[in-house]
Amino acid sequence: MSVTTATKSPFTAEQEAVLLRWKNEYPYPNMGLVEALRSVQDWNRRMTPECVARVAEIFELPFNRVWGVATFFPTFTQWKTGRKRVGLCHGLSCWLAGSDKMEKRLEETLGVPEKTCTADGEYSWESMECLGACEQGPALLVNDRLVGAATEETVAKLKESK
């Protein structure tokens, strides 16, 4: 099924093709919506109303419905994340293991407050819900890589790691 563009798309032709593939991947188009939004988050490192509006057009869904999904899951952000997105678990087990001490250390090390991207676009950090590694607290997530038993030294070395 072709999709007409009512407004200028914020996506490249290749990105448009990826979104259309997500729409057509499943028996019901909206089943691919979360995957499509994941792609948008990867490309833009945030959700904008323009991007959500275009996804809504492609999926033939009301804007508000797509916006609701795009603002429900914490993996989707309205603020721009860094290319290296650091999550600090603020769950109880991690807090008891000392994660609270690392908030200040993250801010000092990366040089930005929570949910703020560094000027070079490389880093951002944020508190996250339980990462499912409670026995390894304090737990960090660096993009998709889990770092357990993190210490202030771990945080200090973040910028040295690839």
Ligand code: FES
């Ligand atoms: S409380 Fe931190 S991983 Fe579960």
